[in-house]
Amino acid sequence: MNKLYTGLIAGILIGLILGAGIAWIAKPVPSASTATKIGIILGTGGLGDKSFNDIAYAGAVRARDEMGIVFDYAEPKAISEYEGFQTNFAKTGEYALVVCIGFDQADALNKTAQAYPNQNFALVDMVVDFPNIANLVFKANEGSFLTGVVAGMLTQTKKVGFVGGMDIPLIRDFFVGYKAGVEWANPSATVLDPVFVGSWGDPTKGKELTISLIGLGADGVFAAAGKSGLGALEAVNETGKMGFGVDACQDYLYPEIKASMTKRVDVAVYEMIKAAAITKALPKIGASQGGFQGGVYSGGLAEGWTGCSRLPDEETFWEQTFSFTETALPTNVLNKLTDAKNGIVAGTISVPSGYT
DSSP: HHHHHHHHHHHHHHHHHHHHEEEEESSSSSOOSSSOEEEEOOOOTTTSSHHHHHHHHHHHHHHHHOOOOOEEEOOOGGGHHHHHHHHHHHHSSSSSEEESGGGGGGGHHHHHHHHOOOOOOOOSSSOOOHHHHHHEEEOHHHHHHHHHHHHHHOOOSSEEEEEESSSSSSHHHHHHHHHHHHHHHOOOEEEOEEEOOOSSHHHHHHHHHHHHHHTOOEEOOOOOOTHHHHHHHHHHHTTTTTEEEESSSOTOTTTTTTEEEEEOHHHHHHHHHHHHHHHSSSSTTOOOTTOOOEEEEEEEETTTTTETTHHHHHHHHHHHTTTTOOOOOOOHHHHHHHHHHHHHTTTTOOOOOOOO
16 A cells, blocks of 8 residues: 555656646646645745745745646735634635744634634644644754854854844744854853844844944844844944844855855745645545645754755755855864754754743
8 A cells, every 4th residue: 555655646746747847838837726726824024034934935936836836825914914814715725735934823823723624724933733734843943053153163252142033932942052053163152142123024123233232242143033134134244244144045145144044944835835735636645655734843954944054065055046156164164063963963962942
């Protein structure tokens, strides 16, 4: 039976990929009536953050290009709009999966998932325990540790800072990993107390907070703040200090950005869309055979769900994605970074969590 399932799944995936290729050549693309339909509800920062929402959206684009799925997306402006968008997608019965980007969609999804038990959902960065929800959570502390290693190795003032979007465990997880990485790489370095914008869409405040950290002596700042973080990175560019990006590689934005913690929401979203497409074709198939199943899916460095833009196995991907060329890291920094990754994956380096 496993061989049969394997053959069927392979056939489905090949068919999806070939279908996408044929559609590209023949035009138009598959219609909603023939292709797997996906709904995407972005976080309140919206597209253009060059970070969390943009990298999540990229996962849907990849699924469209490689598998021929079609997708619709919504850009809520406020948390209060989430439930309405979730309901609008779910009530049609047309979507194989509705992807909800961001922890703050959890309260709304707790209601929507119960109201529409036959609709499958994916939720990024939070857990809502219903059988029709795949919860995608990331070991952000691991990728942030690597970013901290680069910061710790490159700092000249021996002081670095952190700007977060909101003071919540999700963002604290970035901070504690970053702090641990700095101190592991350079025990004489100090990580200043973290500062928080209070929202994901306020780059002006993000810039102001970064300037305040620089005034305290920080020569490097890691920003994990969505669109608010763009203001932080603008500040390091204008002051000539080091910046560290988040979620997607942001190194191409300014020469002062030396590395980015990568949170591969695109990979996780793509994998869930692929599972939903398989389940649409074979409704009774389980997760062990590649189909969709609710539950908690957690990934870090070992799973390729988090990382750092300056790792050798990531750097070329990001350079090709954003059409730029990185300035090479000093050999001792690159070696330290690689040692850190290998240690975390092997379990010889334990990274603290912001959730405890």
